[in-house]
Amino acid sequence: MSTRPARRAVLAAGLAAGATAALSGCATGGAGGRGGPAPEVPEADGKQLRGTVTVWSWDVAAKAMRRLAKDFQAKHPGTAVTVRDIGYDSAYDKITVGLKSGSGLPDVLTVEGPRMATYTGNFPRGFYDLTKPAGAHRKNFDEASWKTVVGPRGRTVALPWDIGPCGMFYRRDYFRAAGIEPGSIRTWDDYVQAGEQLRKRTGRRMLVLDTVEDSTFAMLLQQQGRHFYADGRVAVDSPEAVRAATLLKTLADRDLVDYQKGWDGLVTATKAGRAATETSAAWWMGTLLADAPELKGRFGVLPMPAFTAGGARTSNRGGSVLAVPEQSRNPGLAWAFVEFLLTSVPNQVSMLKREGLFPAFLPALADPYLSTPQEYFGGQAALKVFADLAPTTPPVEYTEDGAKASEIMFSTISGILTRDKDPREALGSAAAQIASATGRPRIAG
Structure with missing residues (x-):
C-alpha cells in the first residue's frame, strides 16, 4: 500500500476508465510482549464458519474489503464482517496503543508491509501464528512480499495483500x-x-x-x-x-x-x-x-x-498485509476472510480494477486484464510491465x-x-x- 493511500483511489479510477511517527515510539511490552510463542490460528471448517469479525483499514483498501465482504457473507451464511475506516493518519497510533494495552484491537488489521517488523519485533505475541494455514499459499507470493510477513522467529504472521513494483x-x-x-x-x-x-x-x-x-x-x-x-x-x-x-x-x-x-x-x-x-x-x-x-x-x-x-x-515502494491480532475473538473466521480476500484471482483482479490495489498474489498477475493496452500510455500495456517485474523484486x-x-x-x-x-x-x-x-x-x- 502506498504511503499516499489517497493516490490509489485515483489509480483505480484511471484503470477503470481505460508516518513513521507512532512506530518510532514503540517499546516492548503490553499483552503482545509476553514471553512464549504466539498462538496458532485455529483451523475452521468452511461449512461451520459462524459469527462476526471486525476489520481495521483505510481509504480504498477499506472500500475494497467492504465490497468483497458481501460476497464472503453470501458464501458463508451466519457470518458478518464489519470494516472500519480508521484513517491512515491515526492508524499506527491506534494499532500501537492496542498492542501495548492488550485490548481494543479488531480481528483483522491492515499494516504496511515494512512496518510489520516493528510490531513483530516489539510485540512477539501480538499476532496469531498463521504459518500452517498460510503455508499452502506460499508458492503464490514473491520473495520480497513474503519477507514482510515472516516474524523474527520464522513464523508467518500475516498474508501479503498489495505491492508496489x-x-x-x-x-x-x-x-x-x-x-x-x-x-x-x-x-x-x-x-x-x-x-x-x-x-x-x-x-x-x-x-x-x-x-x-x-x-x-x-x-x-x-x-x-x-x-x-x-x-x-x-x-x-x-x-x-x-x-x-x-x-x-x-x-x-x-x-x-x-x-x-x-x-x-x-x-x-x-x-x-x-x-x-x-x-x-x-x-x-x-x-x-x-x-x-x-x-x-x-x-x-x-x-x-x-x-x-x-x-x-x-x-518496491508501498504494499500492505493483513494480520490477525492475538486479541481477535474469532481468529478462525478472521483467517478465513483474509484467505478469501487475498488468495482469489477474481477478487485480486477486481481490487486492481476498482480500487487500484496491485496484487501481491502472483496468479492474479497472469490475468488478461493486465495485458490490456492503455491509451494514456500511448497504447502500451503498462500494467504488464509491472506484472512481469513483480516476481523479481529483491527481498x-x-x-x-x-x-x-x-x-x-x-x-x-x-x-x-x-x-x-x-x-x-x-x-x-x-x-x-x-x-x-x-x-x-x-x-x-
Missing part, C-alpha cells in the same frame, strides 16, 4: 526530442548518459528528487537486495549503499535533478514537465491519470535501469528499528544532494548514529 516512467516526447532510444537505457550508467544528452539538447532535467524526505535511496538499496539492516546489523554504509548514494550525487553534480519538496511538489513538477523520468511504483500511474490527464499519450514505462548489466531492474530485511534509521537517512541523503557531502563519509556517519540509537552493531567501520 517499481519501473521508470518516461516522457516519450522529451526522449524523442533528445534523440534518446528508450530501450537503450539498461543500466544506471546508460541513464546518466541519456540525462546528459537530454540536458544538452533540450535543457530539461532527468528526474525530480525531494530535498527533505526522498525515498529514492531506499528504493535503490532494495534494487541491490539491501535495506538499512543486514543480519540485524546496521548496513547503511554497505558497498551497495555507497553505490546508491554515489549515483544520486552524480545525478545532482551533473545538474540532472529538479529539486522539489514533498508529494505536492513532485506532482506539480511532473505536470509542468520539469523532468523527463520518474522512477516509482505501479501506483504512480494513478497519479498521472488523475492529476495530469492532459499528458495522455506522452508517457511510457520501462523497467528500472540496473546497476550492472543483467542485474535486478525493479524494487530485503526490515527490523523494528526501521523508523529510527529512516529519519537519520532522510537527513543524510539531503546533505549528500544539496550540501555536497561525500557519500562514503556521510553514510559512515549515519551508520554510527543509527548504531548508537539502536544499540545494533555495524557491518562495517
Whole structure:
C-alpha cells in the first residue's frame, strides 16, 4: 500500500476508465510482549464458519474489503464482517496503543508491509501464528512480499495483500526530442548518459528528487537486495549503499535533478514537465491519470535501469498485509476472510480494477486484464510491465528499528544532494548514529 493511500483511489479510477511517527515510539511490552510463542490460528471448517469479525483499514483498501465482504457473507451464511475506516493518519497510533494495552484491537488489521517488523519485533505475541494455514499459499507470493510477513522467529504472521513494483516512467516526447532510444537505457550508467544528452539538447532535467524526505535511496538499496539492516546489523554504509548514494550525487553534480519538496511538489513538477523520468511504483500511474490527464499519450514505462548489466531492474515502494491480532475473538473466521480476500484471482483482479490495489498474489498477475493496452500510455500495456517485474523484486530485511534509521537517512541523503557531502563519509556517519540509537552493531567501520 502506498504511503499516499489517497493516490490509489485515483489509480483505480484511471484503470477503470481505460508516518513513521507512532512506530518510532514503540517499546516492548503490553499483552503482545509476553514471553512464549504466539498462538496458532485455529483451523475452521468452511461449512461451520459462524459469527462476526471486525476489520481495521483505510481509504480504498477499506472500500475494497467492504465490497468483497458481501460476497464472503453470501458464501458463508451466519457470518458478518464489519470494516472500519480508521484513517491512515491515526492508524499506527491506534494499532500501537492496542498492542501495548492488550485490548481494543479488531480481528483483522491492515499494516504496511515494512512496518510489520516493528510490531513483530516489539510485540512477539501480538499476532496469531498463521504459518500452517498460510503455508499452502506460499508458492503464490514473491520473495520480497513474503519477507514482510515472516516474524523474527520464522513464523508467518500475516498474508501479503498489495505491492508496489517499481519501473521508470518516461516522457516519450522529451526522449524523442533528445534523440534518446528508450530501450537503450539498461543500466544506471546508460541513464546518466541519456540525462546528459537530454540536458544538452533540450535543457530539461532527468528526474525530480525531494530535498527533505526522498525515498529514492531506499528504493535503490532494495534494487541491490539491501535495506538499512543486514543480519540485524546496521548496513547503511554497505558497498551497495555507497553505490546508491554515489549515483544520486552524480545525478545532482551533473545538474540532472529538479529539486522539489514533498508529494505536492513532485506532482506539480511532473505536470509542468520539469523532468523527463520518474522512477516509482505501479501506483504512480494513478497519479498521472488523475492529476495530469492532459499528458495522455506522452508517457511510457520501462523497467528500472540496473546497476550492472543483467542485474535486478525493479524494487518496491508501498504494499500492505493483513494480520490477525492475538486479541481477535474469532481468529478462525478472521483467517478465513483474509484467505478469501487475498488468495482469489477474481477478487485480486477486481481490487486492481476498482480500487487500484496491485496484487501481491502472483496468479492474479497472469490475468488478461493486465495485458490490456492503455491509451494514456500511448497504447502500451503498462500494467504488464509491472506484472512481469513483480516476481523479481529483491527481498530485503526490515527490523523494528526501521523508523529510527529512516529519519537519520532522510537527513543524510539531503546533505549528500544539496550540501555536497561525500557519500562514503556521510553514510559512515549515519551508520554510527543509527548504531548508537539502536544499540545494533555495524557491518562495517
